[in-house]
Amino acid sequence: MSQFPKPKVYASKCLGFCACWWNGTTIFSDFIEMIRPFVDFVTHCPEVEIGLGAPRKFIRIVMEEGEKKFVQPATDKDLTEKMMNYIQTTIESLGVIDGFVLRENSPSCSIQRVKYYHSKNRDSSIEGTGPGLFAESILNKYQNYPIESDGRLRSRKIREAFLTQIFLLASFRQVKKSGEIKNLVDFHSDNKYLLMTYGQVHVTKLGRIVSNPEHLPVEQVMKHYWKALLPAINTGRKRSSTTNVFSKIFGYFSNSLSGEEKKYFLQRLEEYRTGRVPVSLVRELLRVWMLRFEDDYIRRQSIFEPYPRDLEELYDFDEYKKEQTRGD
Ligand code: SF4
Structure with a gap:
């Protein structure tokens, strides 16, 4: 039988490591549980780590003059600067990672299909879609690395x-x-x-x-x-x-x-x-x-x-x- 070194895998912390999903729960991922004994995980929750806590009111990405803003409509807070500073420090300190499993349906961690709104109003229309703020920086820094969402890994x-x-x-x-x-x-x-x-x-x-x-x-x-x-x-x-x-x-x-x-x-x-x-x-x-x-x-x-x-x-x-x- 072959000997395998343990890959270093970054995973969104809510995927079974912490009850930090926006409603204060954890997300069970079959895939994460399956690979747990075979890899070394590095986990973070950007939203909790910028002080939002769990549970928390939802966040959305709003487009303002072509710029993405990270806002919490219920509190009227613009958290863009806080999140961007966090992203910069965290990504710089990540070091060697062999692959990423990021949570879907998150304005921070999703690698695709996050809705970008025109405004923070509840009935705002959608201007486009793309990755969440944290995921976007991962995709830029770790080009060509295996980066997947828990949803895509169901295939x-x-x-x-x-x-x-x-x-x-x-x-x-x-x-x-x-x-x-x-x-x-x-x-x-x-x-x-x-x-x-x-x-x-x-x-x-x-x-x-x-x-x-x-x-x-x-x-x-x-x-x-x-x-x-x-x-x-x-x-x-x-x-x-x-x-x-x-x-x-x-x-x-x-x-x-x-x-x-x-x-x-x-x-x-x-x-x-x-x-x-x-x-x-x-x-x-x-x-x-x-x-x-x-x-x-x-x-x-x-x-x-x-x-x-x-x-x-x-x-x-x-x-x-x-x-x-x-x-x-
Ligand atoms: S998706 Fe990212 S920001 Fe949201 S709870 Fe999970 S780890 Fe935290």
Whole structure:
């Protein structure tokens, strides 16, 4: 079983860490609970930390001459300056983070679809939508990082992508910290097939950095690799590239398989390509052969276990939730 470093994940504090949601409650997130043992969390509640307390009267973003104002209509307070000062200090002190889970429906933390009003009047019309104030600064500073909302993470596909990214970034941080070029070579080699699912172009670019034809110092090579890795894995895994990668891996085993086995696999692969079965199903089939045929290079490929096995959803997440409730 692979050893995974713990990713550092920023989460909105109301997502199960504190009763600081505007009405004084906490928001239960299945995803946060699921990853809790496997990551180190950093949590904040911007609204409580600027002194609003919980429960509190709601906040809204109002547009004034093209500027966003952070106001509390019930108290007539303009909290923009307070919030902007808070954001600046907090974001500067955040440091290394591998991914963000931000609460939806919040004028501070939502990454999208926050309503921007014309005025603070109750019946004001909406001028537009966008991220909340805190989230906007996170999105600007941590470009290309995995940043998701608790709502979007209800999608299995988004959860898988997020988990893959944060564990990959955490592993790379370890490599970078070691300062050893050998560790970077191993990292690139072990993640080759996983990286190929984001597109061959990225693997080629990253491979060129690792080969270091200009004989740059190791810190610089690590820096270049990091700069290329972040946008590469932020492009999202492509179903077509993933299908090709699975097909390539299948090539390692196919000569040793029966006609029936080959046919069965290729049917499942086609179902994955057309979106009818999840990635984990095809991966599981290949994993069985990987164990059976003991090819060391293939065995080390992270594509078989991009994040801890206990986080893998081999079945439907909603079904998992029902099982937890029933105590199955
Ligand atoms: S969404 Fe953000 S500001 Fe609102 S309660 Fe949660 S952590 Fe606090």
